[in-house]
Amino acid sequence: MYSQLAWRNIWRNPRRTIVIMTAVIIGVFSMIFLCGLMRGMEVEMIRNNLATLTGNIQIHQKGYRADPVVENSMTDPVLLENAIKTNLPEGAAWAMRVRVNAIVSNARHSTGVTFVGIDPAKEARVSFIGKAVTDGRYLNSDDTNKILIGRALLDKFKTKIGHKLIVMSQDADDEIASTAFRIVGTFRAEMESTEKAYVFVTLSDAQKMLKLKNGISEAAIAFKGQSIDGQKEKALAQKLKSRLPDSIYKVETWPELLPMMREYLSLFDNFIYIWYFVVFIAMGFGIVNTTLMAIFERMREFGLLKALGMKPVSIIRGVITESFFLLVSGIIIGNIAGIITVFLINRTGIDLSALAAGVEMWGMPRVIHPELWIIDVITANLVVLVLGLVVSIYPAAKAARFTPIEALEKT
Amino acid sequence: MNNIVELEKIKKTYLQGKVDIPAINNVSLSIKKGGFVAIAGPSGSGKTTLLNIIGGLDQPDSGTVRVDGEKFETLTPSRLAELRLFKIGFVFQAYNLIPVLSAAENVEFVMLLQGIPKKERLRKAHAILDDVGLSGKYNRRPAELSGGQQQRVAVARAIVSNPSIVLADEPTANLDSKTGQGLLELMKTMNKEKKVTFVFSTHDKMVMDYAGRLVRLRDGSIFDDQSK
Numbered sequence: 140m141y142s143q144l145a146w147r148n149i150w151r152n153p154r155r156t157i158v159i160m161t162a163v164i165i166g167v168f169s170m171i172f173l174c175g176l177m178r179g180m181e182v183e184m185i186r187n188n189l190a191t192l193t194g195n196i197q198i199h200q201k202g203y204r205a206d207p208v209v210e211n212s213m214t215d216p217v218l219l220e221n222a223i224k225t226n227l228p229e230g231a232a233w234a235m236r237v238r239v240n241a242i243v244s245n246a247r248h249s250t251g252v253t254f255v256g257i258d259p260a261k262e263a264r265v266s267f268i269g270k271a272v273t274d275g276r277y278l279n280s281d282d283t284n285k286i287l288i289g290r291a292l293l294d295k296f297k298t299k300i301g302h303k304l305i306v307m308s309q310d311a312d313d314e315i316a317s318t319a320f321r322i323v324g325t326f327r328a329e330m331e332s333t334e335k336a337y338v339f340v341t342l343s344d345a346q347k348m349l350k351l352k353n354g355i356s357e358a359a360i361a362f363k364g365q366s367i368d369g370q371k372e373k374a375l376a377q378k379l380k381s382r383l384p385d386s387i388y389k390v391e392t393w394p395e396l397l398p399m400m401r402e403y404l405s406l407f408d409n410f411i412y413i414w415y416f417v418v419f420i421a422m423g424f425g426i427v428n429t430t431l432m433a434i435f436e437r438m439r440e441f442g443l444l445k446a447l448g449m450k451p452v453s454i455i456r457g458v459i460t461e462s463f464f465l466l467v468s469g470i471i472i473g474n475i476a477g478i479i480t481v482f483l484i485n486r487t488g489i490d491l492s493a494l495a496a497g498v499e500m501w502g503m504p505r506v507i508h509p510e511l512w513i514i515d516v517i518t519a520n521l522v523v524l525v526l527g528l529v530v531s532i533y534p535a536a537k538a539a540r541f542t543p544i545e546a547l548e549k550t
Numbered sequence: 551m552n553n554i555v556e557l558e559k560i561k562k563t564y565l566q567g568k569v570d571i572p573a574i575n576n577v578s579l580s581i582k583k584g585g586f587v588a589i590a591g592p593s594g595s596g597k598t599t600l601l602n603i604i605g606g607l608d609q610p611d612s613g614t615v616r617v618d619g620e621k622f623e624t625l626t627p628s629r630l631a632e633l634r635l636f637k638i639g640f641v642f643q644a645y646n647l648i649p650v651l652s653a654a655e656n657v658e659f660v661m662l663l664q665g666i667p668k669k670e671r672l673r674k675a676h677a678i679l680d681d682v683g684l685s686g687k688y689n690r691r692p693a694e695l696s697g698g699q700q701q702r703v704a705v706a707r708a709i710v711s712n713p714s715i716v717l718a719d720e721p722t723a724n725l726d727s728k729t730g731q732g733l734l735e736l737m738k739t740m741n742k743e744k745k746v747t748f749v750f751s752t753h754d755k756m757v758m759d760y761a762g763r764l765v766r767l768r769d770g771s772i773f774d775d776q777s778k
Contacts, residue, residue, distance in 0.1 A: 140655065140662050147650035443646045446607055447707075448635025449663055450628060543607045547642070 145460035152433065156465065159429040163469025163523060164476065166418040170519035171477030173414050175509035177407050179485070182510050184404070187329050188397055190267035192238070192255065192337070194359030195231075195372045197396055198223075198379065201389045203356060204396075209239050209311050212354040213388070219358055222382035226375060230363030232264035237345035238356040241308035243288075243338055248296045252338050254306055256345020265361040268326060268339060275300040275324025282341050286320035289334025293325045300324060306338065311350040318348045329505065369394040369401075411515075415522050422523065423530045430462060430534035441538045442546020451539035458535035459528055466527040470520050478516070481509045553616075554715050554747050555581035555604055560613035562599055562770075573599040574610065575770035581749060581763075583714070586741045588750045588761030596770040597751035598719055604749065605638050605717045606630045618714040635663055639708030639746075641718035645700040647692040653679060653703045654688035657710050664711055678706040682736055698729030702736065709740055715747040722754050734760045 149156050189195060198219060203211035213219060216235060223233050237256035242249055259278040263269025268287070269277065278287055286304055293299065303319045310316035320340055328334050346354065362371060372392035379390045394401040434441070441454060488506035562574040573596045581587050589597045602608035603615055606622055615622040618637050622630065634640075647656045657675040666674075679688055682702040692700050701721060708716045718737070722730030738760060740746050750757055758764050766774035 140658065140668075143655075144648070144651065144659075151650060439646070440648060443642070443648070445631070446605070446634065446640055447660055447663065448631050448633075448638075450631050453663070544602060547607075547646070 141457060141460060142464075145457060146464050148433075148437075148457075149461050149465050152436075155429055155432065159425050160465060160469045160472070162422050162425045163466055163527070164473040166422045167470050167473025167519055167523055168477040168480070170415060170418055170522070171474065171511070171516055172480055172509070174411055174515035174519065175477070175481035175485075175511050176489070176507060177411055178512050178515065179507045179509040181404055181407055183507065184400065185393075187267075188400055189361065189393055191328070191330075191333055192236070192266050192359065193393055193396055194233075194265055194361045195393055196360040196376055196379070196390065198358045198360075198383070198388055198390050199356065201387060204389070204391075207239065207356070209309055209349050209351065209356075210313075212237070212311070212351055212356050214352070214354045216353065216355050216358070219383065219388065222379055223358060223360065226378045226382065227360065228362065228371070228375060231360055232261065233358060233360045234258055234261035234265040235342065235355040235358045236262070237342060237349060237351060237354070239308050239349065241306050241338075243292075244305050244307070245296050245298050245302070250292070250295070250335070252292070253336055254308055254345065255337055255339050256342040257339055258342050262339075265359050267328060271326035271328060272324045273327045275322070277324060278339060278341055280341060280343075282323070282344070284318060284320050284344060285323045285340065287324050287326060287339040288322055289337065290325045290327050291331045291334035292338070293322070295335065298322065304338070306340075306348070308349065310348070311354070316348050316350065318344070320344070415519070419522060419526050423526060426462060426465075426527055427530050427533060430458065430531055431537065433461075434458065434534050434538045437538075438541055438546045440546075441541050442543045442548075445541070446543040446547065454539040455532070455535040458538050459531050462528060462531035462535075463524075466524050470523055473523075474516065474520065477519075478511060481511045484509050485511075552582050553580045554583045554585070554618055555579065555749070556614075556616040557600075557604070558614040560600070560603060560610045560615065562596075562603065562608070562610045572770050574603070577613075577767075577770070577772055579765065579772065579775075581715075581747065583747055584741070584745050586738065586748050586760070586762040587765060588752050588758050588763070589765045589767060590752055590758050591767035592753060595767040597753075597767050599770075600767065601717050601719050601749065601751045604715075605640060606634055635660070636711070637714040639711075639713040639716040641701070641704045641708050641716060641721045643720040643723045645692070645697070645704050645724075647700055647703055647707075649692050652689045652691055653684060653695065653699075653706075656692070656703055657707045660707055661711055666711075674710055675706075678710045679703070681740075682706045683732075696729075698725050698733060701725060701729075701733055705733065705737060705740070709744065709746050712744065713746065715749060718748060718750045720752055720754070721750060722752070722757055727756065730754065730756060 200211050200213045227233060235258060239254050241252055241254035243252045259280050273290065278285060300322050303321050305317055305319050307315060307317040346352065369392050376390045376392050383390065444454060485508045488508040490506050492505045557577060557579040560574050560577045563570045563572050577600065589600060591597045599608060603610050604617065620633055625633065648659065651659060654675045657678060658671045661671040661674060676688055679685065682705055684699060684702055687695065687699065695703065722733060725733060734757060737748055741748050752758065763777045765772055
């Protein structure tokens with residue numbers, strides 16, 4: 140009956156209830172939608188960055204990351220290979236690479252690039268390159284002196300598939316090595332900068348050119364599915380560290396490899412909390428104001444309830460129950476609206492192409508597909524419900540403080 | 551103990567602006583169990599204040615109040631609320647029903663506060679509404695009832711859990727004379743059949759005629775006390 144009373148009380152003034160319920164609905168909707176948008180961006184950023192030759196875990200020779208030169212390559216990767224093979228989680232893939240800075244040039248242009256030697260079959264499962272070829276073809280493991288370059292680089296060099304490019308870099312003997320490679324295909328990437336930054340050849344070609352023998356620059360491991368918090372990576376990294384001599388190898392997870400992005404993601408989380416705060420402040424004032432208005436209108440009734448013998452704590456409970464119904468109704472509608480909107484927009488995505496140049500440095504996608512995380516929905520609901528109930532205590536306590544005499548005197 | 555209400559040297563003063571206005575001036579009064587007592591007097595004579603003091607809604611500045619043996623000044627606010635809930639029924643001039651509850655639910659509400667199970671609440675509420683002549687109107691909200699019917703619901707609510715005393719503040723003031731008379735008949739019947747003590751504040755001649763005892767107040771003091 141307390142519940143019935145509370146439910147009927149909130150509909151005594153339907154217009155006012157609808158106004159405050161709308162505020163709750165908009166608040167919850169905006170929390171869920173904004174979180175969806177942020178998470179969509181985060182997931183896409185992580186996916187892009189991980190696919191762009193980062194992977195979930197990388198292993199290098201100590202010092203390579205600070206100075207990625209050919210001398211800091213791993214000369215005998217057998218131990219590393221065994222360690223990875225025995226600890227690789229189900230569904231994960233791995234690949235070894237040679238990766239050095241180089242100059243690529245043709246008759247008209249030259250530019251600095253990252254020269255990557257890959258095992259084409261293995262690399263296709265680890266990074267974006269396997270699915271990124273749009274013109275020509277992907278590399279084969281038995282290719283000799285063939286190169287895959289980005290579409291943007293091809294355009295910049297005003298060259299075409301079938302033409303040659305000269306790649307020049309320092310080899311293991313500290314000499315300048317240069318080799319002519321014929322373009323077999325071009326790739327497209329989410330970001331134009333990626334298309335200009337990387338050129339790919341086979342691992343054996345790169346080792347041969349740089350006189351590395353079996354040496355490699357890095358090994359990358361890619362997990363199946365999404366990785367947001369880096370916990371699975373930490374666990375595998377620990378296992379690998381225990382198998383590899385600490386003095387030679389450095390095992391790093393993607394949050395360690397991409398510290399800037401890690402910080403950027405944490406900034407995203409903070410934006411979400413700030414938004415929660417803003418929404419809640421606006422809503423909290425609305426709830427307090429509406430509940431106070433309702434209470435002062437019903438002052439006489441509270442006097443009656445006290446005269447009948449209702450204890451202050453029961454009056455507080457009654458008022459808070461009213462707020463609870465109001466909040467829960469708003470939350471339910473807000474959730475439905477938010478979840479449906481996220482699902483619908485997830486299909487088509489929000490096109491940020493106009494801003495692509497500005498955002499691509501963060502690995503942000505051109506089209507954002509909002510993603511729904513249960514934890515965000517639960518948090519948004521709890522924030523609104525718990526804090527909404529907390530702010531209702533003030534008007535409830537006010538109602539409980541009316542003395543029967545002063546309240547019954549009010550008309 | 552035969553007295554349900556015992557007031558000893560009650561004084562109550564209200565502050566109006568900067569002036570003290572004496573509302574009750576040294577009133578001592580005893581009311582026997584089963585009484586049908588009217589406290590009469592013109593506006594401002596202190597009858598509502600006296601009723602509020604008996605009901606524990608207001609505290610006197612000095613003097614002692616005992617209702618059903620309980621001395622108010624020794625009770626905590628929570629215990630006083632319990633006393634009101636279990637031993638005192640109220641009927642107000644303006645009915646004061648909860649507008650969002652039906653007639654039966656209004657009657658049930660007091661029993662809900664008392665912790666009576668739903669089935670019993672419902673049975674008792676329907677029975678008492680039948681007694682006050684509101685059979686078949688259980689589900690009507692206050693706005694769907696006439697003034698007389700609303701006051702009958704208020705009486706039903708006041709007596710449903712067999713209180714020791716019912717305090718009625720000018721219960722007929724908003725009713726026409728015919729409806730008022732019907733209500734008084736009803737309360738008189740309840741008084742006789744259920745042995746409920748009724749104390750009214752009134753300036754209605756008809757109520758005074760129905761009362762078994764008439765206590766007259768003027769300027770906060772009793773100047774006449776007659777039993778019929």
